[in-house]
Amino acid sequence: MTAVADTPSKGLLSRPGASSGWTSWLTTVDHKKIGIMYFAAALIFFLVGGLEALLMRAQLSTANASVLSADAYNQLFTMHGLTMIFFAIMPMSAAFFNYLLPLMIGARDVAFPRLNALSLWVFIAAGIFLYSSWLFGGAPDTTWVNYAPVQEVGPDPAGLTLGGDHDQRMLFYSLGLQIAGIASLASAINLIVTVLNMRAPGLTFMRMPVFVWMSLVVQFLILFAMPVIGVALWQLMFDVGFDGNFFRVDAGGQPILWQHLFWLFGHPEVYILILPAFGIVSEILPTFARKPLFGYAAIVFSGIAIGFMGWGVWAHHMFTSGLGPVANAAFGLSTMFIAVPTGIKIFNWVGTMWGGRMRFSPPMLFAIGLVAMFTIGGLSGVTHAVVPSDAQQHDTYYVVAHFHYVLFGGAIFGLFAGVYYWFPKAFGKFLNDRLGKTHFWLQLIGFNLAFGPQHVLGLNGMPRRYYTYPSGMGWDMWNMVSTIGAFIIALSVLIFVVNLVKSVRSGEQADADPWDARTIEWLSASPPPPHNYDEVPVVTSRDEAWHRKYAGGGGEVPRPVPAGASADHAEHGEEHHGEHIHMPDPSYWPLILAAGLPLAAWGVVTGLWALSGIGLGIVLLSAFGWAMEPESEPEPHAESEHA
Amino acid sequence: MATDTESAAPGAGTNFGVPNEKMGMWAFLGSECLFFGAFISVYVLYLGGTGDGPGPAIFDIPFTSVSTFVLLMSSLAMVMALAAIQDGDMRRFRTWTLGTALMGLTFLSGQVYEYTVFVEEGMGLTTSAFSTAFFVLTSFHGVHVSIGVLMLGALWFMSFTGRIDTSQRSQTAVENIGLYWHFVDIIWILIFTVVYLIPVDLLT
Amino acid sequence: MAGHRKAILARTVVIGALALGLAACGRTEMSEYPLDALSPNGPIAEELDRLWQIVFPIAVGVFVLVEGLILIAVLKFRDRGDGDLPHQVEGNTRLEILWTIIPAVILAGIAVPTVGTIFELSEAPAKEERVEVEVVGKQFFWQFEYVNEGFFTANEMVVPTDTPVYLHLEGDPVYKGPDGREIQEASDLVLHSFWVPRLAGKTDFVPGADRYMTLQASQEGTYLGNCAEFCGLSHANMRIRVRAVSQQEYEEWVAQQAKPAASPPEGPAARGEEIFGANCVTCHAVKGHPDNVGQRTGPDLTHFNSRTRFAGAIFDVEDTQQLRAWIRNPPAEKPGAQMPPFGPDQISQGELDALIQYLHTLD
Structure with a gap:
């Protein structure tokens, strides 16, 4: 709302001037600034989600504890899941996509810079909207999967079976995720076009860094998975807000439909969360082992295979919901065989490390951590595929352990690896090495203490989503261990945050290529100029940057190339020079348009339709302003941008 | 991107020779396919879930056929509008654009009229699972048509301010909106076939 | 180092x-x-x-x-700081x-x-050798109907050892009241999952649909279970107890359960029966109670005292203190409990004691 008042004084349809200072961050369309903001926002959500986890672990530390009420506990675990998945891991990955994809493919920016800014602001708006639910009396509380028809149960007269004004909580769930979905979808379209269409000369598909490959697969997964949950959420909104009948049994609706739609999205979502981390380790392991990725083609194709097979395994989340033996057998088999491409990756990573000269800097430690921890999650995943035995494991802490080994041991370890690895590129400074190593070891220990025992808890019959449990079931000790582990993780993350703040201020200086790395983003300065490359590099091989430094490949021991000898590469580059490159101007409209969405959603939640009208009006008008906005202001001011 | 607009041929400087905007639109439409695919599947699943309310027999096929025909013709008008701007004839472009938008509006009016008839005959959004599925599917499509009409209106308006002219960039914009419009049409053909034309017993 | x-x-x-x-x-x-x-x-x-x-x-x-x-x-493959670079192996097809x-x-x-x-x-046990139980998951307790034997119980089920027990998780239950009219279960059922780990895997209870599962115990004893699909505030408080007994003991139990409850002759328990009729029959069925309407919103209490636990099997039936607190304010004892509180203005202290005495006669 206030953003509207900020309309430029130069005239409604002019573009904001490029400038430094905090306002430039609000209107920027630079993929690097957007990437950094994605990271900052995602980190805040990660910390909040972690805090929610700590509260839950405090409640579960002993039997019959009374730290939290059932209602508070239900809200916390629901919000923990939603936050970590939609507002921490996904946008944290988006931070890497945004920052790195244009650099890694030798582009000056993404295909649609303003759309990119829109994705960021819409994601932040969605997070603010979802969290504002606590100001309206309560957050969503029926699990992140929100199985129908529990969502339909409103406040009942006898006693609240769910607590609070439940319809309102469900609208926050539905609308919050729909808004977040818009952000992901816009970003997916943007990045698909960027990668397919804007690669540097010579950068063929089979020369693309694996991170770019995995990102591309993820964007396609988002492109096709988001609509599916979008439909489910839209239906939920109609059921809760407008008395629709999609999931109402007495009106002919079928609750099980929700599960199908949710998991048809939900399983590809798992790969949306994990593949970016796979891409990141596939960059880090070769750099720090100082040899090429073992079996590049196998890793790329197994990633694509996972992307396809990920659509055929969704019902393995529903083995106990009574699909019948044929469906159970089919999905059990498909689930087992998706382990094959995943296994290929693990073995190829080990192959990359094998015979290398590994340096154990923090990025490498986290990358190896991923390989080691994800393996455990993958193996427990195979035990789930054994359908009859999954009937014992389903919805217990064994499953909680499994997906934390996949999403924390996999995705989060990978993302931290990426932060340590590319921080010098983004800021021209290193993250502190000692603090980084402390962070790693504490996190590794805390993680295994927190989630390892949950395997035992689950097999001992502890169901998930229990706010309390009785003593004498063999759960007491392991729960306490798990809680201690959670607090060790918290300590490790605290160290990371301290490291981040310290290093941004006064980290050790890093040059353009501090790790002796292999991909072309390291050819640009640290931090890169707004236009990324003075001369777009011409790519002649996989690991282009490495081959400019060292001669000899194909199994040989490499020899350093004499300084200056690599200049012939640059000669083929496009004849662009820094001062002539005009980058897209900043714009107000992404921010204003994004602000309209939560306003409209608050209107739906509160029934203040005028507010919805205002919100939609802002969306429409700013879309129009977006279209009418001039391509750029007449005055070029590209040089003053990086101050 | 600065480099794109400077170059003469559409899509020059890209790896696939397709303008970014167009490729983006295709990606978006790919995503839309799953939106509509899921809604149509749910509708088919709920054909039997009519509860005490009316079922598919309520549909007035001749009436909807007429509005379907109007929407189909609007696609033709859209083609003419694109051809006009590619020929550099802005006057013809404006006429056809406006015509497309008006035909879209006609279709929407038909839909609104149809809804009021259904509600009078006792089938509202909340009547049964079937009715909810029907209204949500068709109105979701209606929202798409409305957005298309808004975009066409904006094109028409901007052709007067000079933001839309005969430049390559404008042509790509018109082509993209055309792609969207044709897509929304094709989806309607699918919905019309599944919802109105195919006898229920063939689907259940 | x-x-x-x-x-x-x-x-x-x-x-x-x-x-x-x-x-x-x-x-x-x-x-x-x-x-x-x-x-x-x-x-x-x-x-x-x-x-x-x-x-x-x-x-x-x-x-x-x-x-x-x-x-x-x-x-083995650490950087030894000697500046050596490894062979640039790109893969090995055979491996x-x-x-x-x-x-x-x-x-x-x-x-x-x-x-x-x-x-x-997935195969159902043969009809002649199985015990059939219809299971309904409610917020927040389990209702068991022994279909062929014709009685209801809640939270605790008794089964004979070495006999397959075929559970029908009935998502669309309809009951017959004592007057013969049909009572439709309220439509706000939600998902649950029936799980007794030592006897079988879990199966979801799905509103509006039928699900089946089999369990079987080899040894006598009490087997515990839980609800395993999130169902609301007291998801953690809807437990299951399966008591496996010999065939003979099972038959005795069935015979006892099939009987209607006897009205207590005189005294506080008889007074309790009246209070039950005035306050409780709108939700609870007690077969044999003069005012019984067969309503199944709450658990069937016909043989309440034959069970060991109540309220989703979390409290002890013997515990008079707990029963008192429960009737006074159920949601305070178990979050989300659908039973409304009965304050002193509805049931006086004396009446409450009488009511509990009556409940304890329901063997």
Whole structure:
């Protein structure tokens, strides 16, 4: 709302001037600034989600504890899941996509810079909207999967079976995720076009860094998975807000439909969360082992295979919901065989490390951590595929352990690896090495203490989503261990945050290529100029940057190339020079348009339709302003941008 | 991107020779396919879930056929509008654009009229699972048509301010909106076939 | 040296993880825990366990292999600071084919018994030799109807040993009241999942749909279970108790349960029966009570005192103090309980004691 008042004084349809200072961050369309903001926002959500986890672990530390009420506990675990998945891991990955994809493919920016800014602001708006639910009396509380028809149960007269004004909580769930979905979808379209269409000369598909490959697969997964949950959420909104009948049994609706739609999205979502981390380790392991990725083609194709097979395994989340033996057998088999491409990756990573000269800097430690921890999650995943035995494991802490080994041991370890690895590129400074190593070891220990025992808890019959449990079931000790582990993780993350703040201020200086790395983003300065490359590099091989430094490949021991000898590469580059490159101007409209969405959603939640009208009006008008906005202001001011 | 607009041929400087905007639109439409695919599947699943309310027999096929025909013709008008701007004839472009938008509006009016008839005959959004599925599917499509009409209106308006002219960039914009419009049409053909034309017993 | 310390730490972690894994399969120590899924006590649960016994060792084997390789690589292929660069090996087709095919073969090996067991378990036990129970999950307790024997109970079920018990999770229940009219279950049922780990795997209760499962106990004893699908505030408070007894004891129990409740002759318990009629019959059925309408919103209380637990099997039936607190304010005792509070203005202290005395006559 206030953003509207900020309309430029130069005239409604002019573009904001490029400038430094905090306002430039609000209107920027630079993929690097957007990437950094994605990271900052995602980190805040990660910390909040972690805090929610700590509260839950405090409640579960002993039997019959009374730290939290059932209602508070239900809200916390629901919000923990939603936050970590939609507002921490996904946008944290988006931070890497945004920052790195244009650099890694030798582009000056993404295909649609303003759309990119829109994705960021819409994601932040969605997070603010979802969290504002606590100001309206309560957050969503029926699990992140929100199985129908529990969502339909409103406040009942006898006693609240769910607590609070439940319809309102469900609208926050539905609308919050729909808004977040818009952000992901816009970003997916943007990045698909960027990668397919804007690669540097010579950068063929089979020369693309694996991170770019995995990102591309993820964007396609988002492109096709988001609509599916979008439909489910839209239906939920109609059921809760407008008395629709999609999931109402007495009106002919079928609750099980929700599960199908949710998991048809939900399983590809798992790969949306994990593949970016796979891409990141596939960059880090070769750099720090100082040899090429073992079996590049196998890793790329197994990633694509996972992307396809990920659509055929969704019902393995529903083995106990009574699909019948044929469906159970089919999905059990498909689930087992998706382990094959995943296994290929693990073995190829080990192959990359094998015979290398590994340096154990923090990025490498986290990358190896991923390989080691994800393996455990993958193996427990195979035990789930054994359908009859999954009937014992389903919805217990064994499953909680499994997906934390996949999403924390996999995705989060990978993302931290990426932060340590590319921080010098983004800021021209290193993250502190000692603090980084402390962070790693504490996190590794805390993680295994927190989630390892949950395997035992689950097999001992502890169901998930229990706010309390009785003593004498063999759960007491392991729960306490798990809680201690959670607090060790918290300590490790605290160290990371301290490291981040310290290093941004006064980290050790890093040059353009501090790790002796292999991909072309390291050819640009640290931090890169707004236009990324003075001369777009011409790519002649996989690991282009490495081959400019060292001669000899194909199994040989490499020899350093004499300084200056690599200049012939640059000669083929496009004849662009820094001062002539005009980058897209900043714009107000992404921010204003994004602000309209939560306003409209608050209107739906509160029934203040005028507010919805205002919100939609802002969306429409700013879309129009977006279209009418001039391509750029007449005055070029590209040089003053990086101050 | 600065480099794109400077170059003469559409899509020059890209790896696939397709303008970014167009490729983006295709990606978006790919995503839309799953939106509509899921809604149509749910509708088919709920054909039997009519509860005490009316079922598919309520549909007035001749009436909807007429509005379907109007929407189909609007696609033709859209083609003419694109051809006009590619020929550099802005006057013809404006006429056809406006015509497309008006035909879209006609279709929407038909839909609104149809809804009021259904509600009078006792089938509202909340009547049964079937009715909810029907209204949500068709109105979701209606929202798409409305957005298309808004975009066409904006094109028409901007052709007067000079933001839309005969430049390559404008042509790509018109082509993209055309792609969207044709897509929304094709989806309607699918919905019309599944919802109105195919006898229920063939689907259940 | 830092590298050495790291190596030790890494080794500790791996050993720790292994120990956890072994703890998980150390069945003899765990079997004292009533919900241990790895201590099956009937043919169905044993069937599931048999598959676990195949998969778990394989998983441990792969775990040891992969983590071992990582460990060796980490120890052996460190940068020694001599500036040497390794051979730039880009892959090895033979190896890659090998580690594609071997896992696929192992998985296929797991798949065969898995699929076999899925179909085996999906078969219903023969009609003449099974006990049939219709199960309805409510917020937040389990209702059991012995269909052929014609009575209801809640939270606790009694089954004969060595006899398959065929559960019908009825998502669209309709009951007959004492006057013959049909009572439709309220439509706000939600998902639950029925799970007694030592007797069988879990099966979801799905509103509007029918689901079936079989459980069977080999030994006499009480087997505990839980709701395993999130269902609201007291998801954690809807427990199951399955008491397996000999065939003879089972038949005695059935005979007792099938009887209507007898009206107490005189005294406070008779007064309690009247109070029950005035306050409780709108939700609770007590077969034999003069005012009974057969409403099944709350649990059937006909043989309340024959059970050991109440309120989702979390409180002791004997505990008069707890019963008093429960009737006064159920949602305070169990979050989300649908039973409304009965304050002193509705039921006086004396009436409450009488009511509880009546409940304790319902054997």
